[in-house]
Amino acid sequence: MRVLGIETSCDETGIAVYDDLQGLLSHQLYSQIKLHADYGGVVPELASRDHIRKVIPLIQQAMAESNSTPADIDAVVYTAGPGLVGALLVGATTGRALAMAWGKPAVAVHHMEGHLLAPMLEDPAPEFPFLALLVSGGHTLIVRVDGIGEYQIMGESIDDAAGEAFDKTAKLMGLDYPGGPRLSKLATQGTPGRFTFPRPMTDRPGLDMSFSGLKTFAANTIADNGNDEQTQADIALAFEQAVVDTLIIKCRRALDETGFKRLVIAGGVSANQRLRAQLGDLMHSRGGQVYYPRTEFCTDNGAMIAYAGMQRFKAGQTQGLSIGATPRWPLDQLPPLSR
Ligand code: KG4
Ligand code: ZN
Numbered sequence: 001m002r003v004l005g006i007e008t009s010c011d012e013t014g015i016a017v018y019d020d021l022q023g024l025l026s027h028q029l030y031s032q033i034k035l036h037a038d039y040g041g042v043v044p045e046l047a048s049r050d051h052i053r054k055v056i057p058l059i060q061q062a063m064a065e066s067n068s069t070p071a072d073i074d075a076v077v078y079t080a081g082p083g084l085v086g087a088l089l090v091g092a093t094t095g096r097a098l099a100m101a102w103g104k105p106a107v108a109v110h111h112m113e114g115h116l117l118a119p120m121l122e123d124p125a126p127e128f129p130f131l132a133l134l135v136s137g138g139h140t141l142i143v144r145v146d147g148i149g150e151y152q153i154m155g156e157s158i159d160d161a162a163g164e165a166f167d168k169t170a171k172l173m174g175l176d177y178p179g180g181p182r183l184s185k186l187a188t189q190g191t192p193g194r195f196t197f198p199r200p201m202t203d204r205p206g207l208d209m210s211f212s213g214l215k216t217f218a219a220n221t222i223a224d225n226g227n228d229e230q231t232q233a234d235i236a237l238a239f240e241q242a243v244v245d246t247l248i249i250k251c252r253r254a255l256d257e258t259g260f261k262r263l264v265i266a267g268g269v270s271a272n273q274r275l276r277a278q279l280g281d282l283m284h285s286r287g288g289q290v291y292y293p294r295t296e297f298c299t300d301n302g303a304m305i306a307y308a309g310m311q312r313f314k315a316g317q318t319q320g321l322s323i324g325a326t327p328r329w330p331l332d333q334l335p336p337l338s339r
Pocket of ligand 2: 111115136137267268299300
């Protein structure tokens with residue numbers, strides 16, 4: 001069976017063709033980063049317009065690269081949420097309309113389920129059950145995963161997401177959007193120990209997190225010490241280490257609670273090398289293993305949506321004729337695969 005996957009929830013147009021026997025046959029990605037950089041963040045209206053320009057040409061490329069005709073496609077799957085509603089609508093209406101024109105079913109996919117299942121495209125893929133740390137620009141979640149659609153949210157950020165904290169702190173430092181990867185690069189030049197940022201909400205029990213205070217701490221540190229190149233790098237390192245430590249402390253607690261030996265990290269911030277290395281050490285010390293997607297599938301992409309959509313399609317969970325666009329959609333409201 002073969003699906004065409006469409007992702008347009010934020011600032012990346014991602015298209016993929018996934019075959020359940022042959023694997024990923026094509027994935028196309030267009031990032032709008034340059035478009036939004038001048039504004040220091042994603043401008044929803046511009047994002048929607050750019051998706052409109054790119055979605056059809058990228059679908060044509062993916063169909064051609066995978067040697068697929070519409071007759072080869074068994075379902076069209078698209079991100080229905082969470083995300084920016086105008087951006088979501090581009091993928092949702094395109095996906096729903098193509099499915100109708102081709103006489104195939106459509107499947108509405110949850111963006112965070114896409115991220116969560118992205119490591120399934122790698123070898124070895126994690127087996128269920130596992131703990132998942134989902135760290136993106138919009139969400140920070142610690143999830144107990146017993147199977148597809150069997151998600152228990154154990155902890156989450158009560159304010160800014162980890163990626164959002166990276167981006168806001170980077171912006172304060174004068175770095176271009178999206179600041180996360182830039183700040184992280186700068187941190188490699190930082191002096192260890194010059195600054196120490198707090199590890200929010202780690203002094204009390206529980207798995208919830210808070211990252212909004214870190215940007216204020218960064219602003220105060222800049223006000224007191226200036227923003228020269230070395231100070232910037234030192235702040236970047238102290239900030240990054242605080243986020244990573246906080247995530248590690250919370251993951252360790254969740255691993256203690258569940259007894260799980262497998263940890264999945266996914267979402268944009270899972271591209272962060274320090275986070276990967278330190279979570280790798282943590283799992284190694286516990287006799288377990290960490291799993292993450294290849295770097296290009298950490299941030300938004302069509303492949304993860306095609307994969308997640310295929311699992312839902314095979315379980316018969318298709319969408320009917322309505323157009324699914326759900327800007328707010330809690331992950332733990334998804335049905336289990338078997339139901
Ligand atoms: O998953 P994603 O592409 O979009 C959402 O679904 O939100 O995540 C984007 C986020 C941005 O905040 C970006 O700054 C962050 O992931 N990010 C990173 C790194 N690469 C991307 N943050 C820290 N270190 C990185 N290497
Ligand atoms: Zn995402």
